[in-house]
Amino acid sequence: MTTMKDVAKATGLSLATVSRVFNGSEKVTEKTRKTVLKAAEKLNFRPNKMAAALRSGKSRTIGVVVPIIDIDVFSSAIKSIESYLREAGYHIIICQSEELLEKEGQILENLLNLQVDGVIISVSKETLNMNHMQELQDAGISIVLFDRRLELENVNSVIINNFSGAYRATTHLIEQGCRRILHLAGKSSVSIFRERQRGYESALKDHGLPVDEHYVFPLDLESEASLDHLRYLLQQDPAPDGIFAHGDYYAFGALNILKELNLRVPEDVAIIGFGDSPFCAYLTPPLSSVNQRNEDIGRMAAEIMLQELNEADHARVASQSMIPPEVIIRASSQRLTD
Amino acid sequence: MTTMKDVAKATGLSLATVSRVFNGSEKVTEKTRKTVLKAAEKLNFRPNKMAAALRSGKSRTIGVVVPIIDIDVFSSAIKSIESYLREAGYHIIICQSEELLEKEGQILENLLNLQVDGVIISVSKETLNMNHMQELQDAGISIVLFDRRLELENVNSVIINNFSGAYRATTHLIEQGCRRILHLAGKSSVSIFRERQRGYESALKDHGLPVDEHYVFPLDLESEASLDHLRYLLQQDPAPDGIFAHGDYYAFGALNILKELNLRVPEDVAIIGFGDSPFCAYLTPPLSSVNQRNEDIGRMAAEIMLQELNEADHARVASQSMIPPEVIIRASSQRLTD
């Protein structure tokens, strides 16, 4: 393995000068630069990043922590994080917390040992605070949260705007002529689900429609009784003519029940989900949904990380980004063909 | 940042002894081990992996290269590679070639600079040989190919057994009573698609059914003419009563045409795809398919990598693993209810 020392020897220059050529930044004559590069080329020299990392204290490595890799939202985000950071000369180390706080803690410790320059993380469901990140922060390692945010000031985060997504989805249904819109709600303990419900209610109000609490129903796909209640709701007179589900799986479940009851979609009931899961396009009829812009979230998280890393003074104010989602309209909610 | 030196000073022991405690392997008294660990704990010492990597030449890092991260087959494989290698004390660096040979080459060079101990790679579509991996091999870096194999001896690889998957899928259709089975074939230039066709034909022969070349049809989903030809084939007398598609998308396309022609699935035509894409379960009816066991492939690739890394003598014979796929039977091909 040839090293900078070899290149220095070959060119008659000093080790320092050779190093400067590869750092790019520092001043070095165009002539010596060429000499060095040519010699390096000939000797097939490749700089050892480990050594550079050790000496400089900068590994140009970013840890990316997600609960689990092969879930659409995470793999898409990772995809754009990777490509964005690679362009900037960083590489990423992927870790999975498996939704376990303890494992997440181990991973963060491990990343600290690896001298990562930053950590982009979507926290586990068990994670309620940033205590286990204290050491990272103390070590001056930049942190960006994405998708799953902790409700904390002073921490960089990127999430989609759940309120706005729900608002837009509900508004879309209203525009398609729906007047009695059911909301299949999520657990109200989860903030993003509360946001979605708020968006739904806000849209109804803004369009002069009543908010009927019976129309907000936390469907449980596992419970036959819960499914029965949905059947019951759909057969009332007047019957609901629209459904906004807080997640695509719930919309899918409702879709099956609508078929079972011989209700036409979207003519009798228009329906829209949330998440724009890959399967939406394949349902019969294809399901409208709110796109979570996972790639954009990843890109933005990477962007913020880079800013953070380049900011010389470490006194940046934390940026809390909310990306507005996009309503993807498919046949399940498309009544008008304007 | 406290270092081993600090721990040594605090315990009155030498740097070497402290190092040995953290290496685990070497001989050290239980008593001193405890002393060191306690002091380390107190000083909040964390070993600097960069330094260790530099000195030892082993980074305990594996590069994982895939064409693109957020495709099911790759994200699932990455998931199990990560969890398996992490257990063994390695971490992975993820890279995307974007199906470009040139980018793949840059990535490999980069990984070389990073001193990775091994590379697990699913090559780009443009990659036909291992020329750009020569340097890695020369540097003694272990390589394992997965999913996309190069047809080379002497290289570790893990793929599913396409022949067997196709054979089993076709056999399943035959067992369900199909006698005139259409094969929606893939490009015969691609070896895995040829394998699938071979499996199909072999199954027919083994069950005494004729292999009709008109029944092997390379459907092009983009071409209306091609779709028309499928319509034509399905309306012949006698009509096909089964379809084995080389990919799920093609099965999905066929499914839509069957609906359009008012043919019942699976009563009139049973259908099965290949890949077991996530959307299969959501189609109406749910689509049978051949599972590619992505996680198993990933796990096995990781296993082989670990063997390779632990093998002191580097004279292991390359292992070429073929994982038999699993036929996932859903409503689209389930005629009998035994």
Next chain:
DNA sequence: AAATTATATGTAAACGTTTACATTATTTCC
């Protein structure tokens, strides 16, 4: 042309480990 300044290069000490080799302490054996 000397003095000043700016620019390019050189010197050498880090960075925090691992590890070959040397030394000391401990056990075993006769």
Next chain:
DNA sequence: GGAAATAATGTAAACGTTTACATATAATTT
């Protein structure tokens, strides 16, 4: 109990860079 063997610890030199500081060289000023 002392020699021989074994086990534990210590010493110090790497590993391949970066970078503060010193020096040499070139450009500018007076």
